Amino acid sequence: MGLTIDSLTLSRGGRTVIDGLTVALAEGGALVLRGANGAGKSTLLRAIAGLGRIDRGTVALRLDGEPADLAEHIAYAGHLDAVKPQLTLAENLTFWSQLTGGAPGAVDAALQEMGLDRIADQPASTCSAGQRRRLGLARLLLAPRALWLLDEPTVSLDAASTAALARHIAAQSARGGMVLVATHIDLALPQAQFLDLQPPTSLPGDHAEDPFLSSAFG
C-alpha cells in the first residue's frame, strides 16, 4: 500500500527536526503537512524526494502491491520554480517534458490547464510571480507520477489558481496517485489526512554535550 514512512528521523543543521515519524499514505490519498515555520515540513519533503539526508528510519513505496523505486515515481515542486527566465514558457516546459518522458502534446495541455497558453511564447522573464509559480506547477502535469511532493505550492497564487491547484490534486488522487503537500492555507481537499508537525523543542541536554557552551550557559 502506497507510501510508508517508518520511524523517520531527520535533522537540519545538526539539530533533529523530525524524530521518529511514522505515517502511511494509501494510493489515492492526500496528506497535508501542517506546522509552524521551522517545524520540518520542507526537510521532510526534501528527504522523501531524495534531496536530504535520512538519519534513521525508512521511506518505502509500494505501487499495486509491488515495491517501487521512489526516485522514478516522484514529482517534486519546492520553493523555487526551476524556471529559466531566458527561455519562453513553452521552451521551459518542453525541456521538462522531454526529461521526464512526457507524452507529445503534454506541454500544450499543461499550459492550457494552468491558464498560461496565451503567454506561452513570451520569455519567462516577463512572468509575474504567480505566473512563474503556475509554470513551475505545470511541470507536474507533464508526465504521470505516483507521488507529488509539493512544498507551499499556493505561495503567490491567486484565488482562482489556488482552486485550480486543489482540482489538480483531487484529480491526481482520483487517478490513484498520492500527494504530500505542505501548506498553511486550507485547500479544501476531500478525504485529505492531516499531519501536524511540532517545531523541535530544545532539549535540556542539547547544550550539555558541548563543554564550551555548557560552561557559557551553565
Place this chain on the structure above:
Amino acid sequence: MQGLSSLMVRELSLAVRAGGGAGLGLGFFLIAILLMPLGIGPDMGLLARAAPGMLWIAALLAALLSLDRLFQADYEDGTLDVLATAPLPLEAIAAVKAAAHWLTTGVPLIVAAPVLAVGLGLPTPAQIWLLAALTLGTPALSFIGAIGAALTVGLRRGGLILSLLVLPFYIPTLIFGARAVDLAARGAEPLPMILLLGALTLLSLVLGPVASAAALRINLR
C-alpha cells in the same frame, strides 16, 4: 537518452541567449593574447618563444571565467533540485553540462588560437600541434572545472574560491599542452606530450562527472 540530448540542447541555447556568457571566454582569450605584445614589446623572437605558454595560460583562465555559473545558476533557481529528482543519473547530467561548457568555451578557443598563433609568430609546423594540443587538452579544463564548480555550488562569490581550487589541477594539462607546442616549435617530437595530454583528458572525462555528482549530492543536502 532523449532527456540527456534535450538537456544538451537547452544548455547550448541558454549559453547563446542574453547573459549566457558563451562569448565571454573567447573575448577574454582574444584580449589577453592581444595584451601580451603590448606588455612584452614587439620582439618577434621573444613573442614566438613565449607563444605556447601564453596561449595555454590564457586558455586556462578563459575556461575558468564561465565555470562558476556551470551549476550555480541551476542551484539558485531550483533547477538542480528538479534535475536531481529526474529519472536520470546525476553523473550523466554533470557530464552533459561539462560537455556543453566545453562546446561553448573550449571549442571557440580552439578555433581562434591558430589565428592568434600566427600573430605571435609561432613557427608554421607548430601550429598544427597547437590545434591538436588544444583539441585534446581543453575538454579536461571543463571536466576538471566541473568538480570545482560542483564543490562551490552553494557558496556566495564561490567563483574566487573556485579559481584557487581548480587552477592547481590544471597544472598537468598546462605543462603537457604548452610543452607539446614548444617542442614542435623547436623542431622536436611533440607526440609523447600529446599522448600524455590525451591520457589526462581521458582521466578527467571519467573522474569529472562522478566527482561532480558526488559533490552536488553533498551540497543539495
